[in-house]
Amino acid sequence: MPRKRLTREESREQTRVRLLDAAAVAIAKKGLTATSVEDITGHAGYTRGAFYSNFKSKTDLFIELLKRDHVDVQEGLQQLLDTDLSGKDLQRQLALFYSQCYGDNTSYVLWAEARLHSVRDAKFRQRLNALCLEKRDVIAYFITQFCKRMEMPLPASAADLALAMMGLCDGVKYFNMSMPGELPDNAAESVLSAIFSATFFGSRA
């Protein structure tokens, strides 16, 4: 198996990616604080040297991790907006939206971890808030477009609705993860759907 010979830049990039991937797993499993730099590097197959030569600090790596995830979600939502808004099936629409935001548990845990960390670290909070507001704006746009196509008025400001939607998704996702027995599999969608159909359609009378 002829292993490709990497340039310095490629090799460095590979290391960074592997460290980020390993960090995602480790942090989701143990939490940001409890995860040591060695946990990350060990998992990735490197030593601490590799880490400090690629990242300033654990926080620094963490924010890059979040950005990477953020970009993925943004692109996914954008795609939904472009291709799928035509379907009038709210339930399906929401299910897609929801799974776009939290396809897997790792992602949820990472963002929950981030929210907590942001309460304590002002600099981090600023950077995180920027990402969150971006996400909010995309969702707000999503909602606006949705209502427009449905020819219905917005029941509140799109930005506020977007925030509420994010909170709601987080909350439902948590219960879904934490009590898989307690809720039926589709509880997430059905609760969301009940609330949103009332919110968006209710005002039509």
Added chain:
Amino acid sequence: MPRKRLTREESREQTRVRLLDAAAVAIAKKGLTATSVEDITGHAGYTRGAFYSNFKSKTDLFIELLKRDHVDVQEGLQQLLDTDLSGKDLQRQLALFYSQCYGDNTSYVLWAEARLHSVRDAKFRQRLNALCLEKRDVIAYFITQFCKRMEMPLPASAADLALAMMGLCDGVKYFNMSMPGELPDNAAESVLSAIFSATFFGSRA
């Protein structure tokens, strides 16, 4: 100033309470993992000896802390139910409800911390879920009673609505804490109110 002479039991109880109070502050500030036993005891004016003679572990103390907070909230909600359900002002109703659940930031952070911890520790999760389900049931009852008095049908199962409400409150509270500038002061109530008035009143047409 004649300082009261305490019995052994009283003194022990005082120590426990002081440790719990100090732990709430420390954990909210630094996070569960980052808070050392010494942080707690130091803040409370004791040494590690006092801690280990009162609690099995940090987790053990933490769950007691949550229980204490849980009981407070439960009682508060119960009281709301008994005295205040007569008022028909939804906005005011929600504001009270919301401030009952998260009067201060410490409490929010503690529960966020708990949710994350529960993802990782199965035993802890079981104990936490028990508390959450209790809270859910009280809220579900709250919602049921509310709808009954308003003579309107429930737009979804009370239990599911309660979960959604908890998630929504959490989400809004987070944004409220994290971006105090971004949202108007009453955003929490107004978003909640927009969603809920649609949810509960929308179906009446």
Added chain:
DNA sequence: GAACTCTAATACACAACTGTATCTGAATTC
């Protein structure tokens, strides 16, 4: 291919936390 450069490994010095084991002094018992 020799000199150079940069990535990542290794070595080091230091700090922090944990849990137990032992000790002390104040409350309790008789």
Added chain:
DNA sequence: GAATTCAGATACAGTTGTGTATTAGAGTTC
């Protein structure tokens, strides 16, 4: 009021982590 008991302080041994300074070995340049 002497003996006892228990809450909490102190001492200890071991583990784990951090960040920097140095080194080795690949990629790069000429």
